[in-house]
Amino acid sequence: MKGFVFSAPTAVVFGSGSVETVADHVGRLGCRHPLILTGPSIGSSPILDAVKRPLERAGVEYGVFCGVTPEPPAEILAEAVYRIRREGYDLLIGFGGGSTMDFTKIASVLSLRDLRIEDMAGNDRVPSKGLRTVMIPTTAGSGSEVSPVAVLSFPGEGMKRGIASRFLIPDTAIVDPSLTLDLPPQITANTGVDALIHGIESFLSVKANPLSQNLSLMACEHLSAHLARAVCFGRDLEAREGMSLGSLIAGLAFSMAGTAAVHALAYPLGGHFHVPHGAANAVLLLPVLRFNLSACRDRYARLAMAFGVAEPADSDRSAAAFLEVVGDLIRQAGVKTRLRDLGIPREAIPSMAEAAMREVRLLENNPRPVTKADAERLYSEAW
Ligand SMILES: [Fe+2]
Incomplete structure (x- = not known):
């Protein structure tokens, strides 16, 4: 070890x-x-x-x-x-x-x-x-x-x-x-999805260690169990407690392990187009997770369980189940899942890819190396 x-x-x-x-x-x-x-x-x-x-x-x-x-x-x-x-x-x-x-x-x-x-x-x-x-x-x-x-x-x-x-x-x-009881649904969703991505990215980061990984999994458990409920029923204190606890634990996890390509690719959306941080992350999550799949099959299987997926027969199937459950959760939270829905023109992709490549601090944590051509492809997929 x-x-x-x-x-x-x-x-x-x-x-x-x-x-x-x-x-x-x-x-x-x-x-x-x-x-x-x-x-x-x-x-x-x-x-x-x-x-x-x-x-x-x-x-x-x-x-x-x-x-x-x-x-x-x-x-x-x-x-x-x-x-x-x-x-x-x-x-x-x-x-x-x-x-x-x-x-x-x-x-x-x-x-x-x-x-x-x-x-x-x-x-x-x-x-x-x-x-x-x-x-x-x-x-x-x-x-x-x-x-x-x-x-x-x-x-x-x-x-x-x-x-x-x-x-x-x-x-x-x-x-x-x-x-947090009076936070409107959209802010609850955007910030909650950000926390969830902290849990996921810190778990997959090349800087993760056994302690941070357990914190990441615990964060994912709390956040995935309470996100949709906190968005739909804002005054539900138990749901809010689950979200605050999950977000705190995810914060501890990424303080050690960092975040990775989702955050790196999301930054230019905030800088150039003033998209809120969580909303920017949400559109890039699935494309980046699919991109990382080949490097993370077993870890996706562990994440799937934190997201409440029953232990499946093999890691291929549970990795697929993980991607599906994340997609469902993002949709239930009601966040936008396409760059075009955030008002971002397709022509902006090359300059955003160039800007994202400067986020070396985050990209170097990603479980699979990301080139500029990869970044352009990931933005196109998210568009
Ligand atoms: Fe974040």
Whole structure:
């Protein structure tokens, strides 16, 4: 067996109602003056009280920055950092979906050091840790609450790119599924499918190890069992708990094993056409899984069982059953399955393939090597 390193440095607090403990966790990190970072819609919604009230009850003086947008321009990041420095915050609370948590990670680093985000893109290029962070996700999808990754837009390159570093790993994740009860079906579906793909891709990644693979399988079990239910019955707390738990576990798995070609090919859709991350991943999932089949037959058989397929007679049949069950799940979730339905013109395929090939950080994890010609074929199949 190949040796491996297991590291899960984030303190995880999981459970409905756990957001009530936020002040304790700020104190436990030795901090007294947190800034809550969130987006404009949460900023003007009563859900923000879920974080504000426990801080107020504990007498913690906090600030709120509600300017985080999904693809934040550099000026918004600079504005947040300016406020953090000027008002002397000692901890950042990222309250929102993946983009908000990613923004919070980068703001934490920039609050202590003057750096250019372009210089940090890729693996291990963040020079040091930033302010302490507590992440409180309001979606079940990105896994950003425990991951070392932040994805940002690089407008000059027309591309979303990942910044991955152990210095971005949050100190504490408070995962409270009750915060996701009011998420609309489409966001539940897009973010849930993203989490599911984290489970699948981390399992198949060449960087996977026995521990990460078991986390991946456990994530797939929870997510596949609860996705359709959470989309159809948003107020079903048990379904929401299953999704939040699955998404968290998938986050731990891909923090070790990474994601692969689905994510690499999805990034240009976000960068060029502003397609939401989960929706972009969803259209590429089946083409990439079919492409990887020859390298992954046995692993698909193991995944099939995590997806609830009864143990079949041979791996060929169970690999086929896996592809079928994934296709059914994606359709049940109601996400789009064709690039053309996302408004992407066929002529964009060569430039998207070129952009995807720059995602070496992800492509090198894929169980089968992907050439530029393969990438074009995969986009054509998804079109
Ligand atoms: Fe993702």
